[in-house]
Amino acid sequence: MTNLSPLVYWSQTKQTLLLKVDLKDAKGAIADFSPVSVNFSANGHGARGVNAYKFELHFYALIDDENAAFVVSDNKIELQIRKLEPEWWPRLVATPQKPHWLKIDFDRWRTEDDGEVEEKPRDVRQDYEKEYADLQKHELGYIKEKTKKVYMIFYNLAMFVGYLYIMVVMGVLYYRDGVDSIAKTYANVGNAFKFIQLLQYLEVMHPMFGYTKGSPMVPFFQVSGRNFILFLMIDIEPRMYAKPVVFYVFIIWSLVELVRYPYYLAQLLGREVGLLTWLRYTIWIPLYPMGILCEGIIVLRNIPYIEETKRFTVEMPNSWNITFDMVLFLKIYIMLLILPGSYLVMSHMAKLRSKKLGKGRAKRRQHLHAD
Template identity: 75%
Template sequence: METAELSPFVYWSQTKQTLSLKVDLKDAKGVITEFTPTTLSFSANGTGARGVNAYRFRLKFYERIEEESATYTVTDHKIEISIRKEEPGWWVRLVATPQKPHWLKVDFDRWHTEEDAEIPEPAARDVREDYAEEYQNLQKKEIGYVREKTKKVYLVIYNLAMFVGYLHILIVMGVMYLRDGPDSIKHAYEYVGTSFKFVQLMQYMEVLHPIFGYSKGSPLVPFFQVSGRNFVLFLMIEMEPRMHAKPVVFYVFTIWALVEIVRYPYYVSQLLQRENGLLTWLRYTIWIPLYPAGIVCEGIILLRSIPYIEETQRFCIDMPNKWNITFDMVLFLKVYLLLLALPGSYLVMSHMSKLRVKKLGRGRAKAKKN
C-alpha cells in the first residue's frame, strides 16, 4: 500500500523585499531546498506533526524570486528559509493559486498588518499559469496534444537544428578519421569548412533572440562570443588558404563542435522542462577541459596567421588614403592575443565557474549553520 506524502506545517511572512518561511520540523536531517525563480521544493527527515517521518512540500510562488540568494538555517526546533523577491512589493498571498495548502499558515509573530503597509488587491492573473499542470492535462484530453507558444516552438526547432548541424560536422570528421587515419586531419577544412561557416553564421540568431524577447539576457554576450569565433574562422582561416591544412584547424573544429552538441540539447531540455541530470552536469562541466583547449588552439591560429599577414599586408591600411587613417593588423592581432590569453580567458572561466556552482546546485539554497 502506497504511503501518503507528509508535509510539515509552514509559517510565512513578508516584507516589501523578502519572504520568510518557518518550517515546523524538529531535529531535521538531510534538508534539501531546491529553488527555481517560481518554485520551492523542500524535503527533510525530522519530527513534525506526524511524528518522526520524511516530510516534503512544494510551493509555486505568487511572483518570481531570486533563487540564487535564497538561504536556510537549521536549528533544533525549526528550519528558517529566507528568500528575496525579484521585484520589491507586497504580495497578496504566497502561492500562485487562490487555494492555499492546509499546512501553510501565516506567521503572525512577524506578520505586517494593513496599517503597517498597504497590501494591494489581487491583480488579474491568467488561470492557465496558476494551474499549468491541470490546464495541460485538460488540453491533452480535449484535443489530444498541448498547444505551445510560437516562440517556444521556434526555439526548440532552432536549437535542434543547430545540434544536428554540429553533430553532422563531428560525424563527418570522425568518419574521415576512421577511414584515412591521421592523414584526414589536414583535410578537415576541406570536409566541413562550408558546414562550419553556415552554423557559425546561424549563431548570430542568438544575438537577435534577446533583442526580440525570445530569450533573457543581454545581446552583447552572445555577440562577442559568436564574433570571436567568426573572427578566427572567416578572417584567419578562410581568408588564408595556407591555414586550411593546419592540424590546429581540425582540433579547434572538434572542440567547438563538442561544446555545442551538449549546449543545444541542454537548451531544448530547459524549453521542454525536462530536466536531465547528466545533460546538466555535462553542460556545466565539459567546458573545464574544452574552453582552455579552445583558447590555446585559437591562440595558435592567430600566431600562425601573423607571418602570413605580414607577408600579404592583408587587412592593413597605410597612408596616404582618402580616410586619412592607418591600421596595422599585425599589431592588432598581438594585442588581441594578449587580451585573449589574460583578461579574456579569466572572465570566461570565472563566469562559467559561477554558473556551474549555481546550476549544479541548481536552486539549492545556501545553508547557514546555526
C-alpha cells in the same frame, strides 16, 4: 503513498520573501528554484514525526531563482528568495486557494503600510496551470505549447543536429583516412561550420525578445569571438585550412555544444538529467583552456600571413586620414584573450557551476535559540 508536506511559514518585504520550513534535524535538504516555483524535499522531524517531506509552490510573481538560497539549522530550514520586481504581493502562491500547510509568519509579517495590497488582474490559466493542461489534454488529446517554447525546442534541436553532423563527418573521415584526414577538415566541414556559427547569432536576439533570460551582450561576444577566428583567421587565409589546429578547435567547439544544446532541450521539456547537468557545468573545465590555447595558436599563425599580405591593414595616406595596424591588433587580441579574457570566462562558468551543482548543499548555521 501520500506525500507529506511540512508546515511552511512565509513573510515578505518589498524586495524579498522568507519561507520558514518547520523541520527539525533535517537531512538531505534540496530546494530546486525556477523563476516561477520551488520544489523542496528533506528528511526530518515535522508535523507527522520523522518522515520524508516535500512540497511545491508556484509563486504569485517571478523570483530571482539564480540568487535564491536556503539555510539549514537545527530546528528549521529558511528559504531566502528575492523578488524579480520589487513590489508587495497580496499572496505567496499563484492560485487564490493556498495549501493548508502554508501559514503566515506573523512575527515577521509586513505589508505596504500594513494595509491591503491591491491584487493585479491575472490569467486564470496561469493560476491553475496543471488543471488547465489536464483540461487541454482531455479535450484536444494533446497540450498546446507556447510558440516561444516550440521555437526554442526546434532551435536547440537543430543546433544539436548540426554539430552532431560535423562531429560524425570528422569522426568517419578520421576512422577511414587516419591522420591524413586532419588536413582536409576545413574542406570537408568548413561550410557547415560557417553556416551553423552564423545561425548562432539568433542567440543574441533571444534575450532581446524575451525568449531567454540574461543580457544579449554575453552571447554576442561569445559568438563574435568564435566567428572572428572562423571567418577572419581561418576562412579568409587558405594556408590555414590544412593546419592541425583547425581540426582540434572544431572538435573542442563541437564537444561543448553537443552538451550545451541537449541540456537546454532537457530544461525546456522539464526534464532534469543528472549526468547531462553535470557535464554541462563540468566539461568546460578541460575544454575551455584547450579552446583558448587553440584560438591563440591560430591567431599567432596568422600574424606572418597578415604581415605579408597587409590584409585588413590601413596605411597613410588615405581618404579617411586614419591608420590601422592589423598585426598590432592581433598581438593585443592575444594578450586580452589569454589573460583577462580567459579569467573572466572561466570565473563566470565556475560561479554558474557552484550555483547549479551546489544547490543541494545547504550551509549549516548553529542554532542559537528555540523557535
